[in-house]
Amino acid sequence: MEFLKVATNDFVKVITINHQPANALSQAVLKELSSVLREAENDSNTRVVLLHGEGRFFCAGADIKEFTTLESADDYAQLAKFGQELMEYIETYPKPVIAAIHGAALGGGLELAMSCHIRLVSEKAKLGLPELQLGIIPGFAGTQRLPRYVGTGRAAQMMLTSEPISGVEAAQLGLANYAYPDESLMDEATKLAAKIALKSPISVKYALQLLQHSKPASYYEGVEKEAELFGQVFGSQDAKEGIAAFVEKRAPKFTGE
Numbered sequence: 701m702e703f704l705k706v707a708t709n710d711f712v713k714v715i716t717i718n719h720q721p722a723n724a725l726s727q728a729v730l731k732e733l734s735s736v737l738r739e740a741e742n743d744s745n746t747r748v749v750l751l752h753g754e755g756r757f758f759c760a761g762a763d764i765k766e767f768t769t770l771e772s773a774d775d776y777a778q779l780a781k782f783g784q785e786l787m788e789y790i791e792t793y794p795k796p797v798i799a800a801i802h803g804a805a806l807g808g809g810l811e812l813a814m815s816c817h818i819r820l821v822s823e824k825a826k827l828g829l830p831e832l833q834l835g836i837i838p839g840f841a842g843t844q845r846l847p848r849y850v851g852t853g854r855a856a857q858m859m860l861t862s863e864p865i866s867g868v869e870a871a872q873l874g875l876a877n878y879a880y881p882d883e884s885l886m887d888e889a890t891k892l893a894a895k896i897a898l899k900s901p902i903s904v905k906y907a908l909q910l911l912q913h914s915k916p917a918s919y920y921e922g923v924e925k926e927a928e929l930f931g932q933v934f935g936s937q938d939a940k941e942g943i944a945a946f947v948e949k950r951a952p953k954f955t956g957e
Contacts, residue, residue: 703729705754706736711747711897712890713740722760723753725808727779729763734786741794747897747904749793750889751816752800758825759809764834764946770934777931780839783808784923787815787841792912794905796896800889801825802882806864811840814849814875817908820892821867821876822885828864835942835954839930844922849875 703726705716715736717723740746753759770776790797790812799805799816804826813819813827821827829838829846837843838859847855850873858865871879880888896904933939937957945952 701732701736704732704736708743708745710894711745712750712893713743713746713748714750714752716752716754717759718754720755722804723755723757723809724761724763725759725783725812726763726766727782730783730786734789737790737793747795747899747901748893749795749797750800750893751797751812752886752889753803755803757803757809758799758801758805759812760804761807761809761830762840764943767934767943768947773931773935775931776839776934777927780927780930783811783840784927787811787845788923790815791817792908793817794908795901796893796904796908798889798893798896800885801827801867801876802885804864806830807838807842808840811838811842811845814842814845817911818892819870819876820885820889821870821879822882823867823879824882825867825870825879826864827867827870827875828862829859830862830864832859833862833942833952834946835936835938835940835952836933837926837930839926841923841926843926844919846875848919849873 703719705718707714719726719729740749797816798818799813800820801813802822802825805813806828807830810827810829829842831838854873867876867879870876938954941954942952
């Protein structure tokens with residue numbers, strides 16, 4: 701693994717994203733994460749997965765510079781579908797996946813966190829979907845999962861303003877299970893993972909399966925449409941301007957074209 705650190709202790713597999721400086725979700729990171737999870741799925745020594753980030757952030761978003769290497773709407777749509785499939789795989793994973801979020805979970809980072817079964821956050825963490833700041837839209841099912849946790853009104857505000865919320869707010873809204881001081885986040889996450897690991901793996905698996913039945917059928921139609929529009933939006937001049945502005949560290953000037 702080039703971008704992940706993996707360790708297993710007492711039936712808990714800890715996966716640490718280490719793609720500095722912001723733990724961006726490049727395609728390489730996504731592929732490594734998929735590989736590790738698929739291996740852990742059949743590993744009897746893994747009963748719970750604990751996911752967090754190395755350094756300052758959990759994950760500050762997708763790898764924006766990588767966007768500039770794609771050429772067509774279909775390329776972007778395929779990237780969205782790949783990300784969506786991985787997030788769906790995590791959400792339907794037969795073993796509990798806990799996200800321990802510190803620093804920031806933005807864009808793809810929040811989409812990754814929302815696919816996990818349980819989210820614990822540091823009080824000062826920032827969580828948001830700021831894609832519209834770049835003239836694009838979320839592509840890893842963020843438009844479909846966020847309203848399920850915070851309601852359509854608050855989801856609209858978060859996406860349309862690109863403004864993140866704090867870890868404390870996330871816990872209050874139900875986006876996170878609990879918010880802890882930075883220094884105790886990993887201890888609390890480890891304790892929770894250890895508690896779950898003591899349960900019967902069979903009953904845990906079936907409980908997770910049943911939770912998936914609460915997902916409405918329209919969700920699947922929504923993520924399909926999201927991938928389509930994610931591809932289309934990258935053909936706009938606003939998307940090109942937003943990404944260029946991000947790379948060049950300046951404010952974007954959108955024209956609506």
